[in-house]
Amino acid sequence: MLLSYLLLFLSLGVVGLIFIPSYQKLIMRQYALGVTSLVFVCSLFLWLGFDHSTSKFQYVVDWLWVPFANINLVLGVDGISLFFVILTTLIFPLCLLASWSFDKGDVKTYLISFLSMELVLLLVFTNLDLLFFYVFFEAVLIPMFLVIGIYGSRQRKIRAAYMFFLYTLFGSLFMLIGVIYIYLFAGSTNYEALSTVSFSSYDQKWLWLAFFASFAAKVPMLPVHIWLPEAHVEAPTAGSVILAGILLKLGSYGFLRFSLGLFPEASLYFTPFVFSLSLLGVVYTLLTAIRQTDLKRLTAYTSVAHMNLVMIGLFTGTVIGVEASILQSLSHGFVSSALFLIIGVLYDRFHSRVIKYYGGLTHTMPLFIIIFLFFTMANLGLPGTSSFVGEFLLLASAFEANTTLCLFAATSMILGGGYSLWLFNRIAYGNIKIVGLDLSFREFIIFLPLVSGTLFMGIYPKVFFSVMHAAVSNLVWGNLWG
Template identity: 60%
Template structure:
């Protein structure tokens, strides 16, 4: 099969999504004692989908706003339930982000996970399978199934391979907060099926719900997606989960799982319930602004390296919500770019934490200081992602936040003003954290020897650095691919 035919191979999404499952089957039959072979198999089968989706991006028609590479699979034809797969500009980059981060997670764990390694690698391949499904599936019921199924492997990753004594509690926090919010969404999906006769997404786009139905359905979907973003006050699970999870678990949590909430709002809440989205917009603005200010101030007073970055993730994702509910092309495109940027930057920051935790077995900031003298390359990378985290020009974070605030300014200048305070507070906690880690006297009583990053760790950082710079310096590489899809979304909302 040549490259051109691959672009238009109708079932390419279906077959690519099953590659991680093939890797799982191979892992099952490998002796657990052959740890290197286990890691090599998992790395290859997790990375292969990334290269296929890069080729799909190359064949993606930027001038088309509708779904491409669509595949329909009969599931339960008696009751008109089918599995439909397809991607547009919005979902394509979330899939690329997923398939990039999963192999990096395996590289992160290369020398840190020894207990039940086979189960650990299988859990991450299952996560990759479900995440590809979430972003490809064009059926509300199937979306819910994939959306909820991710909870199981992540629950195990936090609860079994977590790093501290509160890992079981943290895994239950994660599971219960996100599950309870989604149960009511399932009831709404059943109601939609009863009203429309199908849960096919493209059919639902043509169906008009009454104002009352839209408000009730929108709110049930909001409960599910808000817990994933997360928004205040259902954000409490995130700092606990991040602190207790292994480094790779934190990377996939911040890098992709938080995006399930914002993706859900963009894909389902806005186009299916447009009137309710307009109606509840002031409510979303209020909660988002509270979340930005509250979590930013909370991050400043934290003493745990990981907990600081966890709270900053909440603040950044609430900024994304302002862009989504600006209801214009500029704000929504900014929200999508900021979501992608946060996937790169937050993941890198958690890897930065993991690098020193592997060496010194502590995440308390007070034990660090003066690392610029002994780990110059590490500190240089830390500085780069600190700047990206606060939206420094030239990085993807700046473009994303600028578009979000440009979009929200069209709606309400006061919202933009209070939302922008997050950038000021972000500079406070990010630069203060960097200052405490990098400068001052080296605390030799805690750090006996300082080893700079090795080749494996550098290889993990390089793609994250490259994509943060590419989307910051050449944002049209991303925006040109999503522009027509966002236009199509706006048209579905207003017409």
């Protein structure tokens, strides 16, 4: 029942916030932080009690919804989804801490949006019914739309919110058609039941394309990536952290769970197409990132590149490639979240994200620069950090699949080093252009778990691989690729 308790705590948290008077802003913040922290602690018990030796779903909850239509809300966790759940529960309390002094608009609506978003994201990562997965997959758009549209930082926030909403919703309409066809064909939308259904080669290809239209917009892949830089630039700091740290993982998770799991033959057929789009995404977005003048826009483009690299690993069809992609997704959740929090620290003090506005911060904010340097190195894959393990194994699996593919994918390390070191050099060194206070104790506490997680994952990744290995092996060897 542990999974039920997680969702119950969040549901009660949202209801409780409604009844706290709007003028009690400190109490609302403390209450929301307490709820999300409790949920994070509970999610760790999911990991502690997890059985590594099986690929079956654990902590399964089955709620009858429409019994006569064979539609039930089924929740469960396996080695693939476990760490996405823990990542989600970790990032949200950090976001609330980062928003502690945020006082723009109605604070109650702001906090309710975040708690609702966490609840829906947990339902997405644990859902074992295709219809309900679609419902919650789209429901995430509503609170994030409010966060960007109401609490954004600039005048273009409404435009950015609509771009985010429409780009991601339009692709998902094709996924809805695919879900309806699957239900009419198989008589069920239960994931475990569908994994035993054999779709024809023709059906698989059309269904794969329908799901691709939805998941590609969430990754995002070229050419439907335009919404992400706009959304990042306009969103508040906490909104950008959720976007980069968790929401981008919905696309790769959907590909892994459904496209590869249910349509293996079509996945194999479209692998060259995915490789081509992903390589274009990696090279194009990194080259675009180098020429950016806005801190958030630059980091947003690099997020697109990293997630497209994850897509290459997913479609190599090897256990190492898929495991590396999951680890790299988790690593990106830590590192990109930290980078957007770093940008938020600068914006809170100086109210500017223009790169040329900054310089010489090593002299006035040394602790901040140490944290910034650490995550800059982690972002370009320094050995000892989580990104190195993920990228190395990704490139190794890509080399096994196609040498040319690996060659072009490896340019991400060169281009990544170029923009990362150049950005750090411009902000940290040179003449002192601006003077500000160093990290506060609250800000240091925010970065501490992200630093610890990045180091732990980079030094001892075996802990993560041992949990996901059974589920990934079953996925790869149980379908056409094996």
